[in-house]
Every structure is written in C-alpha cells, then in structure tokens.
Amino acid sequence: MAASLVSVPVAFLLLVLAGSRAALASETVEQICAEATSGGAHSDLAPFCVASLQAAPGSDGADARGLAAIATNLTLANYTAAVATIKALERRGGWTAAQRGALATCRTRYIEALNVVHSAVHALAVGRLEDYAADMAVVGKAATDCEDAFGAANAGGGSSPLRKVDEDAVNLTTVATLIVRSLKK
Numbered sequence: 295m296a297a298s299l300v301s302v303p304v305a306f307l308l309l310v311l312a313g314s315r316a317a318l319a320s321e322t323v324e325q326i327c328a329e330a331t332s333g334g335a336h337s338d339l340a341p342f343c344v345a346s347l348q349a350a351p352g353s354d355g356a357d358a359r360g361l362a363a364i365a366t367n368l369t370l371a372n373y374t375a376a377v378a379t380i381k382a383l384e385r386r387g388g389w390t391a392a393q394r395g396a397l398a399t400c401r402t403r404y405i406e407a408l409n410v411v412h413s414a415v416h417a418l419a420v421g422r423l424e425d426y427a428a429d430m431a432v433v434g435k436a437a438t439d440c441e442d443a444f445g446a447a448n449a450g451g452g453s454s455p456l457r458k459v460d461e462d463a464v465n466l467t468t469v470a471t472l473i474v475r476s477l478k479k
C-alpha cells in the first residue's frame with residue numbers, strides 16, 4: 295500500500311521529465327539551426343535545416359556536434375541517392391544528345407563528390423574542421439556544376455530534371471558546413 299502511494303507520484307514525475315526533455319530537445323534542433331544560419335547570407339536555410347534534421351533519426355536531443363555528424367551523414371545518403379537517380383534517368387532515355395551529355399557530367403561529378411563526402415566524414419570525426427570545410431566546398435560545387443551542365447544543355451528553355459536533387463544536395467551541404475563552422479565559435 296505504502297509502495298503504491300509512492301510509485302504513482304514517481305511515475306508521474308518521470309512522465310513529466312520525459313515530456314519536458316522531448317520539448318527541450320526539439321527546441322534544440324531549431325536553436326542550433328538558427329545559430330548556424332544566422333549572421334550571414336544563409337538565414338533562409340533555417341527552415342530547410344530544421345525540417346531535414348528533425349526528420350533524421352537520432353537528432354532529438356543531439357548537441358551541435360552530433361547534429362553536424364548527422365547532417366554530414368545525410369549529405370552522404372543524399373549524394374548516394376542522387377547517383378542512383380541519375381542512372382535511372384539515363385536508363386529511361388528520351389534525352390537529346392546535349393541532355394545526355396549533361397546527365398553524364400552530373401553522374402561523374404556526383405560520383406567524385408561521394409568520395410569527398412567520405413573524406414569529410416573522416417575529417418569531422420577526427421576534428422580537422424578546416425579540411426572538412428574544404429571538402430564540403432568541393433562536394434557542394436559538384437551539385438552546382440550538375441545544375442549548370444543542364445542550364446547549358448537546355449539553353450532555349452526547359453528546366454533541369456535534377457533541379458530538386460541538386461538543390462537538396464547544395465542545401466544539405468551548406469547546412470552541414472554551417473553547423474560545423476558554428477562549432478568553432
């Protein structure tokens with residue numbers, strides 16, 4: 295009897311603590327994204343940062359260092375998926391010669407970038423943040439180059455079939471880079 299009188303408030307207290315911890319954690323992703331994207335030309339990326347990181351497993355309750363690793367891993371997954379998307383588009387066919395050329399450029403650039411993301415993952419893990427920033431600049435450039443290749447191939451109209459893929463890639467790379475930069479402050 296005495297035990298159950300004690301355990302009810304204890305269980306309630308645990309529930310309250312668990313609830314407030316979850317609330318605090320989801321605030322933290324927003325705060326880390328807000329800090330990382332503030333004070334520069336990238337404040338418009340805050341909603342993308344929050345949406346992409348909150349959807350990632352393990353982000354709840356992660357600190358900035360943990361979120362940096364999660365964002366970098368998301369970048370790796372995104373570039374891997376981009377290569378698969380490009381190969382599927384190539385198989386689908388129906389492209390002009392110029393568009394086939396652009397797809398080939400995109401595939402090459404994304405595959406090159408994948409190796410560099412692996413290098414960035416390693417640089418982050420061992421704390422070489424300058425190397426990380428240099429790697430991620432190369433990684434983001436691959437997606438921009440892909441979009442530019444389509445800009446040239448579609449001169450005269452038509453949008454790139456990889457526009458969302460390229461934008462996600464650039465946005466994720468930028469978000470990961472900004473969070474890592476915020477670690478140095």
Ligand SMILES: *[C@@H]1O[C@H](CO)[C@@H](O)[C@H](O)[C@H]1NC(C)=O
Nearest residue numbers: 338339342458459461462465
């Ligand atoms: C990338 O971020 C910009 C804001 O910087 C946003 O306007 C755009 O919709 C984002 N792209 C994707 C594919 O979410």
Ligand SMILES: *[C@@H]1O[C@H](CO)[C@@H](O)[C@H](O)[C@H]1NC(C)=O
Nearest residue numbers: 346368371372375376462466
């Ligand atoms: C790439 O990342 C964005 C943002 O997290 C996500 O919305 C998109 O689904 C990812 N793309 C792929 C193909 O995984």
Ligand SMILES: *[C@@H]1O[C@H](CO)[C@@H](O)[C@H](O)[C@H]1NC(C)=O
Nearest residue numbers: 352360361363364366367415
């Ligand atoms: C990132 O990916 C690496 C390699 O797959 C893994 O060891 C690590 O736990 C991941 N980190 C996070 C924060 O998800």
